[in-house]
Amino acid sequence: MLEKNIKISCQNIWKIFGPTPESILDNIQDYEGATKQDFLEQTGHVIAVKNVSFDVYENEIFVVMGLSGSGKSTLVRCINRLIEPTRGSVLIDNDDIAQMDKDALRELRRHKLSVVFQYFGLLPHRSVKDNVGFGLEIRGEKGREKDEKINAAIEQVGLKGWEKNQIDELSGGMQQRVGLARALAIGSEILLMDEPFSALDPLIRRQMQDEFVNISSEVKKTVVFITHDLLEAITLGDRIAIMRDGEIVQIGTPQEIVSYPADEYVSDFVKDVPKGRVILAKHIMSQPDLIINREKNLNETIEEMKANENKITFVVDDRQRMMGLMTIEQAEESLAEGKTKVHEVINEEYPSASRNDTIEDCLYLDNTENLPVVVLGRNKRLLGMITRQTIINSMQSGNITNEDNTEQ
Amino acid sequence: MFDFPESWIFAWDIMKFIDGIVDWVVITFEPFFHAFNIFILRGFLVPFSDFLTWIPWWATILLIGLASWRVVNRRFALLSVGFMLIINLTGLHELSMMTLAITLTSTILCVIMGIPLGIFAARSNWFNTLLKPILDGMQTMPSFVYLIPALMIFGLGKTPAVMATVIYAIPPMIRLTNLGIRQVDPQLMEASLSFGTTPWQTLRKVQIPLAMPTILAGINQTIMMALSMVVLASMIGAKGVGTEVLAGINRLEVGRGFLGGIAIVFLAIILDRISQGIAKKNQ
Ligand SMILES: Nc1ncnc2c1ncn2[C@@H]1O[C@H](COP(=O)(O)OP(=O)(O)O)[C@@H](O)[C@H]1O
Ligand SMILES: [Mg+2]
Numbered sequence: 001m002l003e004k005n006i007k008i009s010c011q012n013i014w015k016i017f018g019p020t021p022e023s024i025l026d027n028i029q030d031y032e033g034a035t036k037q038d039f040l041e042q043t044g045h046v047i048a049v050k051n052v053s054f055d056v057y058e059n060e061i062f063v064v065m066g067l068s069g070s071g072k073s074t075l076v077r078c079i080n081r082l083i084e085p086t087r088g089s090v091l092i093d094n095d096d097i098a099q100m101d102k103d104a105l106r107e108l109r110r111h112k113l114s115v116v117f118q119y120f121g122l123l124p125h126r127s128v129k130d131n132v133g134f135g136l137e138i139r140g141e142k143g144r145e146k147d148e149k150i151n152a153a154i155e156q157v158g159l160k161g162w163e164k165n166q167i168d169e170l171s172g173g174m175q176q177r178v179g180l181a182r183a184l185a186i187g188s189e190i191l192l193m194d195e196p197f198s199a200l201d202p203l204i205r206r207q208m209q210d211e212f213v214n215i216s217s218e219v220k221k222t223v224v225f226i227t228h229d230l231l232e233a234i235t236l237g238d239r240i241a242i243m244r245d246g247e248i249v250q251i252g253t254p255q256e257i258v259s260y261p262a263d264e265y266v267s268d269f270v271k272d273v274p275k276g277r278v279i280l281a282k283h284i285m286s287q288p289d290l291i292i293n294r295e296k297n298l299n300e301t302i303e304e305m306k307a308n309e310n311k312i313t314f315v316v317d318d319r320q321r322m323m324g325l326m327t328i329e330q331a332e333e334s335l336a337e338g339k340t341k342v343h344e345v346i347n348e349e350y351p352s353a354s355r356n357d358t359i360e361d362c363l364y365l366d367n368t369e370n371l372p373v374v375v376l377g378r379n380k381r382l383l384g385m386i387t388r389q390t391i392i393n394s395m396q397s398g399n400i401t402n403e404d405n406t407e408q
Numbered sequence: 409m410f411d412f413p414e415s416w417i418f419a420w421d422i423m424k425f426i427d428g429i430v431d432w433v434v435i436t437f438e439p440f441f442h443a444f445n446i447f448i449l450r451g452f453l454v455p456f457s458d459f460l461t462w463i464p465w466w467a468t469i470l471l472i473g474l475a476s477w478r479v480v481n482r483r484f485a486l487l488s489v490g491f492m493l494i495i496n497l498t499g500l501h502e503l504s505m506m507t508l509a510i511t512l513t514s515t516i517l518c519v520i521m522g523i524p525l526g527i528f529a530a531r532s533n534w535f536n537t538l539l540k541p542i543l544d545g546m547q548t549m550p551s552f553v554y555l556i557p558a559l560m561i562f563g564l565g566k567t568p569a570v571m572a573t574v575i576y577a578i579p580p581m582i583r584l585t586n587l588g589i590r591q592v593d594p595q596l597m598e599a600s601l602s603f604g605t606t607p608w609q610t611l612r613k614v615q616i617p618l619a620m621p622t623i624l625a626g627i628n629q630t631i632m633m634a635l636s637m638v639v640l641a642s643m644i645g646a647k648g649v650g651t652e653v654l655a656g657i658n659r660l661e662v663g664r665g666f667l668g669g670i671a672i673v674f675l676a677i678i679l680d681r682i683s684q685g686i687a688k689k690n691q
Contacts, residue, residue: 082602110604121599125617135603137613186603 005058006094007190007222008079013052013088015074015246018045021086036245048074049085050246061216061223063233065269066243072226075243076192079224080113081105092190110139114183118195120175122167122182129154129163131178135186153185156215173204180212184219191216191223198228209235213356230269234258234278235356242266255283255394276360276395281353284394285375285384288314294323294343301342302331312372314382315346322374322382324348352376355383359391430557445567452516453566457509465501469493472678479685488681491674500649500671507638507648507675510566514573514634518581519627521574526585526626527611536586543579551576551640559644569637569646577633584626588619624687631683635676649675 016024024045031039040046048071056062064072077083079090081097090097097108114135122131130137133150141149154160157177167175176196183191197205197212209232216223227233233240234254241251242265250262258278261267290313292301305313305328313331315323324346334345351365352374362373372385434441460468469492477485495504529536551572558568592615600614616623642650649671656665 080602082598106604106606108604109602113602115599115602117595117599117602119595121595121602123596123600123614123617125620134600134613138603138605138609182603 004060006055007058007092008056008062008224009091009094010055010075010079011053011089011091013049013075013078013090014047014086015049015071015078015083016045016047016086018043021045025086047246049078052088052243052246052248054241054248054251056222056224057238058222059220060238061225061236063225063227063237063240064243065227065230065233065240068228070243071246072228072243073194076194076224076226079192080109080115082115110135111186112188113190113192114186114188116176116179116183116191116193116196118198120172120179120199122175122178124167126167127163128159128165128167128170128178131167132159132181132185134182139186149185149187153181156184156219157181158211171204172200173208176200176208180215184215189222191221193223194226195228196225197232205232212236230273231278234273235280242269253283255279259394274360276363277358279359279394280355281357281359281362281373281375281386282355282383284359284390285355285386286390288372288382288385290314291316291382292326292342293318294341294346296342298331298335298340298342298345301326302328302335305331314374314385315342316382319379320382321380322352322376325350325371325374350374353386359386359394362386363388363391363395430560434557434560441561445562445565448513448517448567448570452513453509453570456512457506460505460509461502465496468501468505469496475682476678476685479689480681484681488678491678495671495674498667498671500652500667503647503649503652504671504675506646507635507650507672510569510573510638510641510646510648511631511634511675511679514570514577514637515627515631517570517574518578518630518634522578522581522626522630523585523623526582526623527589527616529582529586530589530615539582543582546575547579551637555640555644564645566641566646568644569641572644573634573637573641576637577630580629580633581626584622584629585619588622588626589615591622592618621687621691624683624690628680628683628687631679632676635672635679638672 014025015021018024024043031042034042036046050071052071052075054062064075066072074083078085078088079092081090081100085098092108092112097105100108123134126134129150132153133146136146136149154163157180159174159177159181162170162174167178170178176199179196197208200208213236225233225236227236234257237254239251239253240257241248242257242262243249244265250257250266252260257266258270258273258275261270290305290308290310292304292313292315294315294317301313305311310328312325312327315326317323323343326342326346330345330347339345350371351362351367353362353365353376355375355377365373367373367388370388372387373391374382375384375386377383463471469489472492473485473489476488495501525539529539554575555568555572558571562568562571596614596618597610600610605613638648638650639653640650642648642654649668652668653665653672656662656668
């Protein structure tokens with residue numbers, strides 16, 4: 001992966017609710033070990049977020065997961081100062097938002113960050129179109145340009161034809177599409193999503209998750225996604241932070257979280273998760289060692305393969321589209337037969353998967369020759385590869401803290 | 409020795425004190441009150457009542473029937489046309505239009521002042537706390553009490569009648585505006601803020617539209633209360649149907665009083681249903 005830019009940086013964020021949060025925080029060491037209930041009885045305060053730090057990289061989907069009441073909503077609201085943190089700082093593109101005055105903060109919310117809420121937050125007196133256009137209207141945009149942005153957002157979430165409907169004529173799933181379109185319409189670089197799909201029926205939720213994956217791969221946004229649903233976290237997240245009682249107990253890729261839960265809280269979350277069905281191709285795929293253009297000379301390729309001790313090479317065309325695999329044996333045989341170009345040799349039958357396929361799917365692909373599974377994107381673009389050994393390793397690992405793992 | 413010692417009572421001093429204040433206000437602000445009087449008369453009352461009495465009687469009936477039909481239903485349109493015919497048959501058309509002019513003027517003033525005050529009360533808790541007892545007082549204090557200073561300031565006529573009506577009828581306008589805005593879902597406020605709204609934008613695009621049904625209910629109540637002041641208004645020289653009722657009482661002509669009363673009831677029903685209809689349409 002390329003060098004990662006830090007888009008959002010949260011540093012030692014605290015949020016305490018109550019009449020005198022500052023002075024409570026100054027003496028916080030006096031209450032060490034107190035449970036939430038004790039703390040509330042002794043001080044009349046609630047610690048919603050407790051010394052939380054993390055970075056979110058540009059264009060990643062960063063999921064914050066935890067049980068209800070663990071401080072997720074509070075945390076995500078600290079990122080755009082809908083809630084003022086008691087202490088700590090939030091940097092967005094290296095700007096400390098705590099230093100911003102009201103106008104600067106408004107500009108930030110108008111252009112850089114948009115929010116999708118669990119409760120949708122749509123205005124019942126407006127049509128779908130006017131809800132989607134709300135953020136643009138607030139910025140003072142008008143006319144054709146505004147309409148085009150609205151239409152694009154409406155199309156993106158699949159609401160075409162519903163523009164004139166009133167909000168209460170829509171189902172929950174449709175309403176959240178409006179919420180999403182409203183957030184997309186302003187073209188912000190950052191999306192904050194506070195359990196956007198939790199209020200929806202399971203079937204609709206799945207569908208929305210899938211669509212969201214597609215949308216977010218198209219629009220390139222940095223997403224902070226809140227959920228209490230591990231499966232959702234794993235399906236959507238590039239990385240996951242697990243929260244408990246206001247603290248982050250683990251940050252990692254979905255595969256790391258599932259395979260190596262940091263403590264009992266996390267392993268409770270992940271213990272019923274069948275790893276083979278949770279870890280996705282994208283989580284464990286790696287860069288192929290050798291990618292060769294189909295027009296390349298065969299003997300040069302063979303030399304290169306030998307030099308790098310590669311047994312197999314991935315053949316692509318000029319536009320990085322996967323053409324096929326070629327083993328070293330095949331290559332040498334064909335060279336002996338007098339063939340000269342790579343594309344005359346390649347094996348077009350190879351096991352392939354898309355990046356969101358589970359590793360269980362990858363394992364059961366028709367693959368008697370034990371070839372690596374090729375991960376393909378749109379238009380057969382080569383994204384990566386997974387060897388059988390990697391799959392088996394990742395399905396087995398992580399039993400360290402989880403002895404009585406009964407999964408098949 | 410069972411009575412409260414008379415020398416302890418100082419009511420007289422308070423009365424004198426209040427009288428003194430009123431006298432001072434009347435004299436000091438005379439030019440202002442004069443200008444205000446002209447403003448109310450020329451700005452609202454005269455044009456309204458000129459217009460309403462200028463329209464031919466049948467056109468009035470037609471308009472009221474049409475409005476009733478559009479915002480309520482056909483049955484009520486027939487009913488309101490019937491009411492207006494009866495008013496015409498009893499010879500009270502012109503007086504009714506004058507009453508309508510005073511009622512509408514008072515209502516408009518109540519809306520112009522009441523909505524901003526209600527909004528302010530919704531945004532500021534201390535102002536709301538301050539306002540509450542004042543509003544209670546305005547509604548429970550017998551109207552005659554503030555009719556006297558109004559009379560002293562403006563003399564007999566329509567303006568003091570409007571002033572008294574506004575004082576009596578404005579509390580529901582303020583209260584329901586306040587209530588409507590406070591009732592707006594805090595989640596919607598949060599959602600709006602998250603898109604970078606200014607307080608003014610939040611007010612205009614979220615709070616007021618969402619409070620609209622409640623505000624319209626306030627306007628309806630204000631109209632009804634304004635109408636209930638017509639007899640009192642006619643006592644201080646605001647000509648209208650109330651004049652007939654008053655004449656009926658003074659001369660012990662029960663019939664005359666009764667017809668005037670019926671006209672007021674009919675006007676009340678028509679205004680009530682039409683303003684309610686508008687409020688319902690807005691929901
Ligand atoms: N405005 C508030 N005042 C007092 N306590 C609050 C407030 N908002 C949240 N809390 C408390 O902070 C904790 C975290 O809440 P929240 O961030 O909503 O959690 P989550 O979104 O993970 O369910 C909870 O115990 C909640 O009761
Ligand atoms: Mg929450």
